[in-house]
Amino acid sequence: MSTAELHWFKSSYSDSGEPGSCLEVAPTPTTIHIRDSKNTEGPRLAVTPATWTAFVTYAADR
Known part of the structure; x- marks a missing residue:
């Protein structure tokens, strides 16, 4: 799948407190796939589902 075919979305929490500070995932x-919502043509990060799960779990515990 090319990155042009990806379906990007933001968290429902991204419209709270700091609307310009969020990321999008596909x-x-x-x-x-992860990118900055303010710079959608900029650098992107790609991680495995296990790595993403570990990150989200870590972030939720903070």
Whole structure:
């Protein structure tokens, strides 16, 4: 799948307190793609679903 075909979305929490400070994700079965919502053509990060789950779990505990 090319990155042009990805379905990007933001968290429902991203419209709270700091509307310009959020990221977008585009999950696929093997990769979670991550980008800055303010710079959608800029650099992107791709991680495995296990890595994404570990990150979200870590962030939720903070």
